[in-house]
Amino acid sequence: MHPAISVIFFTVMSGAGLGMIFLLGLGWPMPTGPLAAFLISLLAGGLTVAGLMSSTFHLGHPERAWRALSQWRSSWLSREGVLAIATLVLFGLYALVWMVTGERMAWLGLVLSLFAAATVFATAMIYGQLKTVPNWHSMWTPVCYLAFALASGMLLTAGIGTADVLLGIPVALWTAAALVIAWVAKLVWWNRADGTGFSATGSDTGTATGLGSLGKVRLLERPHSGENYLTREMVHQIGRKHAKKLRIIALFLGMAFPLTLSFVAMGAGQAAILFLIAFVCMMAGLFAERWLFFAEAKHAVSLYY
Amino acid sequence: MTSLPQTTGKKLGLVIDLDVCVGCHACVVNCKEWNTGGYGAPLADTDAWGDNPTGAWLNRIHTFEITPEDAPAQIVHFPKSCLHCEQAPCVTVCPTGASYKRADDGIVLVEEDKCIGCGLCAWACPYGAREMDPAENVMKKCTLCVDRIYNENLPEVDRTPACVRTCPANARHFGDFADPDSNVSRMTAERGGMDLMPEMETQPVNKYLPPRPKTRPEAEGMLAPAIAPKANEGLLGWIDRALERLG
Ligand code: SF4
Numbered sequence: 441m442h443p444a445i446s447v448i449f450f451t452v453m454s455g456a457g458l459g460m461i462f463l464l465g466l467g468w469p470m471p472t473g474p475l476a477a478f479l480i481s482l483l484a485g486g487l488t489v490a491g492l493m494s495s496t497f498h499l500g501h502p503e504r505a506w507r508a509l510s511q512w513r514s515s516w517l518s519r520e521g522v523l524a525i526a527t528l529v530l531f532g533l534y535a536l537v538w539m540v541t542g543e544r545m546a547w548l549g550l551v552l553s554l555f556a557a558a559t560v561f562a563t564a565m566i567y568g569q570l571k572t573v574p575n576w577h578s579m580w581t582p583v584c585y586l587a588f589a590l591a592s593g594m595l596l597t598a599g600i601g602t603a604d605v606l607l608g609i610p611v612a613l614w615t616a617a618a619l620v621i622a623w624v625a626k627l628v629w630w631n632r633a634d635g636t637g638f639s640a641t642g643s644d645t646g647t648a649t650g651l652g653s654l655g656k657v658r659l660l661e662r663p664h665s666g667e668n669y670l671t672r673e674m675v676h677q678i679g680r681k682h683a684k685k686l687r688i689i690a691l692f693l694g695m696a697f698p699l700t701l702s703f704v705a706m707g708a709g710q711a712a713i714l715f716l717i718a719f720v721c722m723m724a725g726l727f728a729e730r731w732l733f734f735a736e737a738k739h740a741v742s743l744y745y
Numbered sequence: 746m747t748s749l750p751q752t753t754g755k756k757l758g759l760v761i762d763l764d765v766c767v768g769c770h771a772c773v774v775n776c777k778e779w780n781t782g783g784y785g786a787p788l789a790d791t792d793a794w795g796d797n798p799t800g801a802w803l804n805r806i807h808t809f810e811i812t813p814e815d816a817p818a819q820i821v822h823f824p825k826s827c828l829h830c831e832q833a834p835c836v837t838v839c840p841t842g843a844s845y846k847r848a849d850d851g852i853v854l855v856e857e858d859k860c861i862g863c864g865l866c867a868w869a870c871p872y873g874a875r876e877m878d879p880a881e882n883v884m885k886k887c888t889l890c891v892d893r894i895y896n897e898n899l900p901e902v903d904r905t906p907a908c909v910r911t912c913p914a915n916a917r918h919f920g921d922f923a924d925p926d927s928n929v930s931r932m933t934a935e936r937g938g939m940d941l942m943p944e945m946e947t948q949p950v951n952k953y954l955p956p957r958p959k960t961r962p963e964a965e966g967m968l969a970p971a972i973a974p975k976a977n978e979g980l981l982g983w984i985d986r987a988l989e990r991l992g
C-alpha cells in the first residue's frame with residue numbers, strides 16, 4: 441500500500457494526543473493553576489487535532505469531510521470521526537472545568553478516557569477490517585495501535601506531570617512497561633504479518649482469476665503500459681525496499697532509546713526532560729513503524745498486476 | 746445508508762466468457778466513451794499524449810497465461826470491471842453514504858456529490874474495480890450503464906451495458922441472475938460459471954465462464970481415424986499399388 445505521509449502523521453500524532461487525553465482522564469497528577477491547565481489541554485488537544493486535520497489532507501474533497509460523520513452504523517471511518525469529535529468536545533468541557541475551578545472531574549475524566557480509547561480503536565479498525573490486506577486483517581492491529589497510543593502518550597504525560605510514583609510504582613517503570621507491552625505486541629504483529637501473506641485467505645493468482653484449477657496462472661500482459669490509480673495506491677512496492685533497516689530504526693528510536701531514558705530518569709529522580717526526549721525519540725520511531733505498516737502491506741489487487 | 750440491502754429484487758450483472766474473449770479492448774474503449782459523457786463526472790486522463798499517460802477506466806483487460814502440468818501453455822484474456830457483489834465490502838466501509846447498493850436491482854453505485862474521495866472503498870474491493878478520478882477526485886466505478894439499460898430514448902437493442910453492446914466476439918452478456926431462467930443464469934449453470942476470489946466472501950453477482958477444455962495433441966481425437974492416411978485402402982491404395990507395379 442502507498443504510505444501517504446498525511447495518514448502516517450495522522451495516526452501517530454492523534455495516537456499520542458489521545459493517549460495523553462486518556463491518562464489525563466484517569467487523573468494523572470498534573471501541575472496546578474489555570475495556566476498549566478490551559479497549556480496542558482492545548483498540548484493534548486492540539487496533537488489530536490493536528491493529526492485529524494492532517495488526515496483530511498489526503499481526501500479528494502476535504503470540504504465535504506463533514507459528510508463522513510453520517511455512516512457510523514456501518515463504517516469504521518465514520519465511527520472514528522464521530523468518536524474523535526465526541527472525545528474532543530468532552531475534553532474541551534473537562535479542560536474548561538479544570539481551568540475555571542481547578543477541579544478535574546473524576547467521572548467526566550473516566551468517560552473521556554473511554555472515548556479516547558474507543559477513538560484509537562476505531563482508527564485501527566479502519567485498517568483491521570480490510571480482508572483485502574491480510575497483514576492488517578487481525579485483532580493485533582487494534583492492539584498495536586492502542587498500545588502505541590498509550591506508550592507514546594505516557595512518555596509525554598510523564599514528562600509534564602508531577603507524579604514520581606503512581607500506585608506505589610515509580611513512573612519510569614510505568615513508561616517502561618507501556619513501551620515493552622507495545623513493542624511486544626508489534627513484534628507479534630510483524631511475526632504474524634511476515635508469515636501470513638495471502639495464505640490467510642488462500643488467495644493467489646489462481647483464485648483471483650478462477651483459473652487455478654487449469655494450471656499455473658501468471659500475468660502475461662497488464663491492461664495498459666503505464667501506471668494507474670490501483671498500481672500507485674495498492675500495488676506500491678518502492679516503500680518496501682528498506683524494510684529491514686526501517687524496522688531496526690523503529691526499534692531503536694521507538695523502543696531502545698525511550699526505554700533506556702526511562703531507566704536513566706528513574707535513577708535521576710524522574711527528570712521530566714528525559715521523558716520528553718524519550719517522547720520525541722519514540723514519535724520518530726513510530727513514524728518509521730507506521731511507514732512500514734503501509735509500505736509492507738500487500739493488497740489483494742496486486743494478484744491481478 | 747451504506748448498510749447493504751438484505752436482498753435485492755433483481756440481481757443485474759454480467760457473464761464474461763473467458764473462452765470467447767479475444768482481448769481486443771473494444772469494451773474498454775466503448776465503456777470509457779459512454780461513461781465519460783454519462784453518469785457523473787467525466788472519466789479524466791492526465792498526460793494523455795505525454796510520456797506517462799494515466800487515467801480512470803471502469804473496465805480493463807488483463808492477459809494471463811495458464812500452464813497445465815501436462816500440456817502447453819494457453820492464453821486467457823481477462824476483462825475485469827465491478828462485479829456488483831452481494832456482500833459488497835466497498836459499500837459498508839464508505840463513511841459518507843456515497844457508495845450504495847440499490848435494493849431493486851443490486852447495482853452498486855457512487856453518488857459523486859457525497860464522495861469525499863477518501864479512497865477507502867477502493868481499498869476494500871479485492872478486485873481493483875474502483876478508481877479515483879484524477880481530475881474530479883471522486884470515486885469512479887462501473888455503473889452497469891444504469892443510464893443505458895433503463896433508457897427509453899435508446900432503441901431497445903442498445904439498452905444493455907456499453908461493453909456488452911460493443912463486444913465483437915460476444916464474450917459479455919447482461920441479465921438478471923435472480924431469475925433462474927434468464928440468459929445469464931442458464932449460461933452460468935451450463936458452463937460452470939465461477940466467482941472470482943470466493944474466499945473474500947463478497948459474493949460477486951458477475952460470473953466468469955472458464956475456457957472450454959482444449960483438445961490435447963497426444964490424445965486421440967474423434968476425427969483422427971478419418972485423417973490418418975491409409976496407403977493400403979481405397980483410391981490411395983490403388984495408386985500406391987499401381988506405382989509399386991511400375992517398378
Ligand atoms: S467488485 Fe469491488 S467495487 Fe464492485 S461491488 Fe464488489 S467490492 Fe464493490
Ligand code: SF4
Nearest residue numbers: 839860861863864866
Ligand atoms: S472514496 Fe467516496 S465512495 Fe469511496 S469510501 Fe470514500 S466517500 Fe465513500
